[in-house]
Structure formats: structure tokens, C-alpha cells
Amino acid sequence: MLDIVKQWAWYDWVMFFLRLIVCFSLTVTTVKFGDYLTLPLWMVILWETLVFSVPWICLMLSYRYYLIAEMLLFGGLSIYLTSMFPEAYLSFLMPAFLIAANSAEKSFRWSAPITIVFIPLLIMFFSRAIDVFEIFPQVGLAYVIGFAFHLLIVNHRQNEIIRKQNSVLEQYLTQIERVTLLEERDRLSKDLHDTMGHSYVSIIMGLETLRQDVASQEGSQKLESLLQHARKGMKEVRGYLHQMGAPQETLPLVHSLRQLAEEFQTHAKVNVRFRAIGEEHPVGKQVKMTLFRCLQESLTNAVRHGHATDIVVSLHFEQQQTRLEVQDNGHGVDNWEDGFGITTMKERAALLQGRVSVYSERGEGTLVTCLVPRMVESADEIIRLFIVDDHSFIRESLRTILEGQRELQVVGMAEDGAQALKLCEELEPDLVLMDLEMPNMDGITATKRMKEKWPDIRVLVLSTFQDTEKAKVIMRSGADGYLLKSIESRELVETIRLVYRGGTMIAQDLFHKMLDAQQVNEQDDFLVAPKIRENGLTKRELEILQMLSQGMRYKMIASKLYLSDGTVRNYASTLYDKLGVRNRDEAVQKGQKEGLL
Template structure:
């Protein structure tokens, strides 16, 4: 009750004040006219206290309960007083005003006739001295004034909702603009890294190879001068890249999410409480961006769709995973359906081998939880790496970077795809870092050969360019990931661990381009597929790939068998299966098959 009163607006206090004034004046008049009462004074006063309190309490629960209580209690009191004092019919003006002000939806169809016609007629029957043509206009006018006050309340509430929604949208757009700018700066920095950085490294390496051919002292000095100039230029490029780097990347995860919550609280005028549980550990840039976007979308949904006023954000640093939980006190939904924002959140999390779960019940609010696995070094596990690249300095640089990690060991290197296929049998690596463009045999052909001969070897492609067609082709050939060479060393090490454990990783910018192209293709495929039922598409939203995997599961195939048939990695198939289970609302393969048969999806 106290929580409800705290949320009152000015009009709620106005109606309480009117009720108080009316009840005090009636009680005072009753005490003065004690000698004329047919009931004991304490009974009448107690009745008047009930008339004041019970309808008011009912109003806190439901306006329908309020209307019935107001008509019975206040109307009954007016009838009793009018039977002794004809002028007491004026006490019906207050309930007429309040009933009109608090009616809503279709209740006017029965509250208006009872208040304006039925109750005045009863008063006239109980007191013959009252003029019918006098009481009806007065009660009717009070009801009309109450209805006008109700329209004022509705208008004020609508304006508040619009203002609040605008604040949320403005805050959301500000966040989107900021994140978009950060991503664009990140993209530009990567482009500079791939072009200018690559060129400078090539120049420096090329000049170093000329040193044995320079015999004179003057030539050596000129060579040293050119090398110094090139290294200075390289240093300046790195400085520009550092300045262009996203400030968000340098902030700890807790600070970034807390800052987002505080900004949202300021703009949306809702209470956002943030807490971090567990000892904070560093996470990758993609993990940070995924959790940041998850919180952003959850906060916006809580206010826009749930009308929440209080939101609790909990960030858990657990040994095996990082968990973000957003709980609100909004309306909640009985049959939750994922919108575009939630679907995007789930795709981002699945991309990192994580998941997003939503619990929502009407009247109980909504809880959105994002789980992202923690990728850490294992003291007992050594990942054997094989580097394939036609540039020797890139091979050596990668070797230096990766062998700085305790759980990573480079067991060999190759300069083209043909050599890589030959050495794989001898070295037996766990994971191959594969370049795309190489002489003799390119990365696509080499990946296909390796996967055909040794399906257990994981292949992670490292390329300079964002080529969606080649990325799709090499992923179909069996690659388990596609990254850009501009990736940070820590991100690269974490990605290697993720792919080694069965995950699939694609560079974010490239993934967005691939998803955009895939969405368009899926829409065309759906238009050409009349055998897909309307219920399948609209009720569960299964994609063509998810239906295909469901069909293969019904044939008794395991994830690895499905992966080999569809030229996908085992982790990718598991991600599709997890999304399939979420959409069907089941927990495992058996339940999915039962529901698929029941709903006609198979």
C-alpha cells in the first residue's frame, strides 16, 4: 500500500483531499444533529469512517471493487441521512464526482445510470420533500465534472507515458550513436592497421634483407637512416591507432556497465541499482560488447514494454562464466515472444558460446540473464598450434605473440596450403591458424583437405580483408572461425581457446555483413517454400537451418554427424540446436522431437 501511495500523482491527492473534506463535514454535521438520529451516534460515525476508508482501500486494488463499494456505502449513507434531513441529498454530489473520476473502460455503461438515475430515484422515494427536477441536474452536473476530471487525468497520464518513452528513446539513440561511433572508429583503426601497418612492416623487413648487399659505410648509414624513418612512421601509426581506439575498451567491465546504468537512470527517470558479485577478472572486447548491448537492450525493454520503475542489474564473476542478470518490476508477459532486440542478444551470446534466457510472468516482472563462458588458460592443457601464412614475418610475429601464453605452443609453420597439408600428418596439431590468400594452394582448398583427412583438427582463418563471399566459402569448407589479422593478441588467444573447445568465432563486422545477406536469402527461400506451414513460421520462428537440423535429429543423427553433412563445426550445430530448443520451449533433443511431431514440424 505504501509503495502505491509513493507513486501517486497530484490528481490522486486531489481526490483524497475531496474525500477527506466531505467525510469530515458530514461527520461534524452528524454530531451536531445527534438528537434527530434514529441510530446511536457511534454507529453512524463508525459507518461514516467505513464510507471514507473502505472505498479508498478498494481503489488501491481495483477500480471495479471501488465503484461497487462507493455506491453501496456512500449511497446507503446518503439515503439514510436524506430520510431524516431532505437537504442531505447533497452528500451524493461527492460520490457522483468520485465515481465518474475513477470509472474506466466499459464501467461507464453501468456506473453512470446507477449514479445519475437509480440513486437519485431512491432518494426521492425515501424523501417526498425533494424535487425531482432539482436533484437530477445537480447529481448529473457532479458526474459530468467528475468525468471531465477523469479526462484530465487520462491526458496527464498519456503525456507522462509519452514523455517517459521519449526519454527512453533519446537515451537509447544516444547509446546506439555512441556504440556505432566506437565501432566505426574501431573499424577505421583496423583498416589503418591492415594497410599502413602492413606496409610499414613490409618496408622494414625488406630493408633489413638488403643489409648484406650494402657493403659501403655510406650505404649502411643510408639504410640505417631509412630504417629509422620507417620505424618512426610505424610508431606514429601506432600512436594514431591508440588514439582512435575505443575509450570503452580501456574501461573495466564493471565500470562500463555501471556507467550505462547511471546514464539510463538519469534519462529514463527510473531507479537502476547495479551490483557486481565476485572478484572481477578481465574479459575480451567481444564479451564486453555483448554484455554491454545485452544490458542496454534489457533496460530499454523494461521501461518501454514493461513500464518498470525499479531495475536491479547484477553482474556475477563466476569461475566458469560471466553472468549478467537484469530484473525489473514491470508488468511482465504471460506468453513471451522474442523481439528483434532479444534475438540479436541471443545471436551475440551464441557467437561466444553463451546464451540468453528470459523469464517473464504477468504481474511478476521480467528477468533477462546473459551467460558468457569464461575462457582461461588451463595449467593441464597445452593447445598445439600450426601457423600457415606466406609472409615469414607474420608467421614469426604470430609465433612470438602466441608462445607468450602458457597454454599455447606453436609446433610448426608453413608458407602455403600444400605444405600445411603435408605437415599436418606429421605434427598432429590441435588447431591450424590459416591464411586465406597463398600461392600453390590457398586457405580454402587447404582447409577442405585438412578437414577431410583429419576432422578433429580445428581450423581458424586469419585474413586481412572482410570478404563475405570467401568467408562463407571457407566456413562451408569446414573452417571453425574467421578473424581479421588486426585482432588484439589477447582476443586472439581467447578465440583460439574457444575454437579449440568446440566453439565457432567470426569477426563481428564480418558476421553482421553475413547475417544481413543471410536474412535476405532466407526471406527469398521462405517465399519459394509453400510447404512450410504458417504455424511453423509465425509461432516458433524457426529458420531454414533450424528446421533442417530438427529433421536430422529426428533421424537419430548426432551433432558431429550433422556437422559433417552440413559442412559446419560441431559447436555451430550445437548453437543452432540450442536456439531451436529455446524457440520450441523445450530442454533437450527428446522433448524437441516430441513437440516437433505434435506441432507438425517434422
């Protein structure tokens, strides 16, 4: 009850004090003329106490309960007092005002006739000394004034809702502007790196090749001067890129999300509780941006659409993933449909091999969960690369591009699979860039043997052709990614980081071709497996569901199907989305219930 009172607006206090003043006046008058009462004085005072408290308590629960209680208790008291004192009919003016002020929706259809006509007729029946032309206009006027007060209340509430929504939108736009600036700064820095940085590298390499062609001392001095000038320019470009980094990007994830929650609570006037569970581990800029956007969109939706007043934000640092949960006490919906914001959140998470799920039920609020696999970007992290390609120009070009990255180090190169296997044991690389078509030993054979001997080495295939069959074979052999050599240098660097941290990546065009071929092969399965067709499960997803039901872990499934761990996790995430579940236990239960197992 105290929490409800704390939320009162000015009009609630006005009606409370009106009730208090009138009931207090009635009590004082009753004590003064207690000798003329037909009932014991204590009984009438108790009645007046109930008249003050019961309708007020009912109003906290439901306005319909209030209307009935007000009419029965206060109306009955007015009829009783008027039967002895005709002037006491004036005591019904205040409840007539309050009944009109607190009515809503269709209740006016029955509260108005009862208040203006029925109860005054009962008062006149028990006290024939009252003039009909006095009581009806006065009670009617009190009801009209109460209705006008009701309109004032509605207008005030609407203005409050609009003000609150505007505050949320202003806060949302501020955050959007901040994040957009960060993203644009990040994009610009990458573009400058890919253009100016690589241009300077090419100039320096070209000038270095001229050393043997310059015979005179004067020419050598000019060449050395040009090299120094180019290196100085490249150093300045790198300095500018470093300066473009925003201070917000250096903040820990917990601090950034907590700050966002506190700012939202201040502007939106809702209670937002933030908690971090588990030991915080560093995350990359893309992960931080994705979780930031997810929290921002979830908070805004909770207030704008769910009209929530209390929101709990939980950030879980788990061994394999980072999980953000936003639970609100809003209205909720029975049939949730993704809007533009939620769709964008899911696309952002999917780029990081994560996923976003929404659970909402009417009367129980909404729960938004964002899962992102743990991919740590440490300032001291060095990824040791090994390049395998039979073309020396491609090897040198890749080496030049990749060594321009702070955390990438090319520790060796080989011209075929056989040489790569020999050098891998000595160099111990973290990730191998593997060509497919090579003499002596091709990329498929080299990848299979490399994975058998060193399963922790990540293998990323770089090929010239979109050969779906070879792509399937080499992915089954244990490769962790398949890209085309036409890929942009920035995308190549991002993919190397992703694959190194446990992800799997296939070139988009090639993936679409593989998907189209798979859909054609699965048409017969749709005819013989109606349960699978209903859920849209593929043969591979059903196979993984069977293994999950046997208690197998992702790594065991990956080894049995000759897939990478990241690929199996992708299949499992898609499987969970299609079944509408959140984890492997729920997936197995639903699979058994629907006859999929």
C-alpha cells in the same frame, strides 16, 4: 499500502482530501444533530468511517470494486440522511464527482445511469420534499465535472508516459552515440593498423633487402636514414593508435555495466538493481561491447514495451563463461517475437560463440540471458605461434603480419608436417598455423599426430582451396579451425585470438558449402524421423543429445566424435535453441518427453 501512497500523483491527493473534508463535515454535522437520528449515534459514525475508508481501500485494488463500494456505502448513507434531513441530498454531490473521476473504460455505461438517475430517484422516494428539478441537474453537473477531471487525469498520465518514453529514448540515443563512437574508433584504429602499419613494415623490409646492393658509404648512409625515417613514422602511427583508445574501454566490465544501470535508473525513473556474482575476470573489448549492448537493449525494452517498474541485473562470472541476466516485472508476452534489437544482440553474441535467450510470459515479466564464453584478453598475454607451410614466401609474409601484433609471437616455422612435429616438442607453441598440402607429411596427418601427442596445442588450418571433404577430415582429426589463405590480415589475427581461447572457426563460404551438403544428406532422415524433423535436429545434434543424456561432458563428447571442445559447445548451443531450453538438463528432459532419446 504505503508503497502505493508513495506513488500518488497530485490528482490522487486532491481526491483524498476532498473525501476527507466531506466525511469530516458529515461526522461533525451528525454529532450536532445526533438527537434526531433513528439509529444510534455510534452506528452512524461507524457507517461514516466505513464510507471514508472502504471505498478508498478498494480503489487501491480495483476501480470496479471502488465504484460498487462507493455507490452502496456513500449512496446508502445519503439516502438515510436525506430521509430525515432533505437538505442532506447535497452530500451525494461529492461521491458523484468521485465516481465519474474514477470510472474507466466501459464502466461509464453503468456508473452514469446509476449515479445520475437511479440513486437520486431513491433519494426522492425516501424524501418527497426534494424537487426533481433541483437534484437531477446538481448531481448531473457534479458527475460531468468529475468526468472532466477524469479526462484531465488521463491526459496527465499520457503525458507522463510520453515523457518517460522520451527520457528512455534520449538515454538510449546517448548510449548508442557513445557505443557507436567507440566502435568507429576501434574500427578506424584497426584499419590504420592494417594499412599504414603493414605499409611501413613492407617498406622497412624492402629497404633492408637493399643493404647488400648498396656498395658506397654514401648509399649506406642514405639507406640508414630512410630506415630510421620509416621506423619513426611507424612508431608515430602506433602512438596515434594508442591515443585513439577511449578511457571507457579501460574500465572494468562491472563498473561499465553498473554505470549504465545507474544512468538508466536516473533517466527512466525506474528501480534498477545491479549485482555482480563471482570473482571478476578481465574480458575483451568485443565481449564488453556485446554485454553492454545487451544490457542497454534489455533495459530499454523492459520500460518501453513491458512497462516495468523494477529491473534486476545480474552479472555472473563463471568458470567457462560470463552470463548476464536482466529480469523485469513488466507485462510480459505469451508468444515472444524477436525484434531488431534482440536479433542484433543474438548476432553479436554468436560472433563470440555465445548466445542470447529470452523467456517471457504474460504477467510474469521478461528474462533476457546473454551467455559469452570466457575469452580473457590480458595485457601480459603472449600467444606463441608456429607456422607450417612449404612455401617460404608465405611463411615469411605470415610472420611479418603476425609479429606486428603486441600479443602474438612467432616462435618457429617449418616447411612440412614431419619437421613441425620435431620442432613442436622443443618450442612448445600455443597455436599452430597448418597448411594442408605439403611434402613428406601433409597437414591432416601432422594435425592428427600433433593432437594425439599434445592435445592442448590449438591447430588452425590455412588452405588455398575450399575442399569440404578435406575440411571435414581435418576437423575430425582435431583441428580447431579452417580458414582460407585469402583471409584479410585483421580477420586472421582475430581468429587466432578466438581459437587460442577455446573457440572454433570455419571460413564462412566453406561452412555454407558443408551445410548445404549436410542438408542434402539429411533429407532421408526427415522422412523416417518425424520427431527430429519437427525440432529441426541434425544427425550430429541428435548424437550429442544422446551423449548428454548419458552424463558425458563436452570434452568427453569431443574426444569420442573427434571434434574440438568449442565445436561441441556450438552444437550444444544450437541444440538448446532448437529445443527451446536453456541447459543440458532441460534438453535431456525434453528429449525424453518427445521421444528423441
